[in-house]
Amino acid sequence: MERQEFAIKVLSPAAFTLVLFLLWEIVCAVFTVPLTILPAPSDVFAALWQYRAPIIDNSWVTLWTTLVGFMIATLFGLGLGIAIGWHRAIYAGIYPVLVGFNSIPKVAVVPVLILWFGLGEIPAILTAFLISFFPIAVNVATGLATTEPELEDVLRALGASKLDVMRKVGIPRSLPYFFGSLKVAITLAFVGAVVSETVGANKGLGKLMLDAQASFQVPIVFAGLLVLAVMGIVLYAITALIEARFTGWAFRGGANR
Numbered sequence: 001m002e003r004q005e006f007a008i009k010v011l012s013p014a015a016f017t018l019v020l021f022l023l024w025e026i027v028c029a030v031f032t033v034p035l036t037i038l039p040a041p042s043d044v045f046a047a048l049w050q051y052r053a054p055i056i057d058n059s060w061v062t063l064w065t066t067l068v069g070f071m072i073a074t075l076f077g078l079g080l081g082i083a084i085g086w087h088r089a090i091y092a093g094i095y096p097v098l099v100g101f102n103s104i105p106k107v108a109v110v111p112v113l114i115l116w117f118g119l120g121e122i123p124a125i126l127t128a129f130l131i132s133f134f135p136i137a138v139n140v141a142t143g144l145a146t147t148e149p150e151l152e153d154v155l156r157a158l159g160a161s162k163l164d165v166m167r168k169v170g171i172p173r174s175l176p177y178f179f180g181s182l183k184v185a186i187t188l189a190f191v192g193a194v195v196s197e198t199v200g201a202n203k204g205l206g207k208l209m210l211d212a213q214a215s216f217q218v219p220i221v222f223a224g225l226l227v228l229a230v231m232g233i234v235l236y237a238i239t240a241l242i243e244a245r246f247t248g249w250a251f252r253g254g255a256n257r
Helices: 002-030 041-052 052-085 090-102 106-119 121-145 148-155 162-199 205-214 217-252
Strands: none
Touching: 002 041, 041 052, 041 217, 052 090, 052 121, 052 162, 052 205, 052 217, 090 121, 106 121, 106 162, 121 162, 162 205, 162 217, 205 217
16 A cells, blocks of 8 residues: 555656656657757756756755745734634635735736845745735635534533634634645745746846846756756645644545545
């Protein structure tokens, strides 16, 4: 059973990725696709090795700005979600405001952040935060707001306060919602950080890819995209492991097969 699970979770994605790269290489070779349009995987990996020093240097900048923005979004989203889910009236009043704020394209906010804080990591951190806190707050609020009224009435009849119901039932019940939103938020945080770096930054993968695109070094652009994909997958997997550790009770045995 463990071998089958390992094959499904590890070997299958690896095999699919290998086939995808192979098909990509064949298409570029057969149709002689120009390097400036679509570099073959061999060219991308060659650029990844040749320019490994600046790629690693800029990757660390993007990674830490993403993680800082994500951590702030987690704390803020969790607190806001609990506040919104505390009462249905608060949920009904604040939720539309959150939807309206989330509808604003964050790329339009980046120039304002650069105007306020200048070029550097702070706009990237704030953009990662702004784009990733929404799913956390909404999912936590939804988990709290959907607590069965009958269960809450029974607990209140037994002498439990609103805080007791929230602490012992509402928050534990919303944990699957919370961790599910974290897996979405971590990928969005990368999007926010890179978008900010492409608009205005001194370092980062977004800045590196923008400079490479301006000089028609397309393999470096794809190398940066590949690094972003790998970092996103790793952080997503770490979040999924933490989710399984804390919310394994929420999944039935058949759901994990």
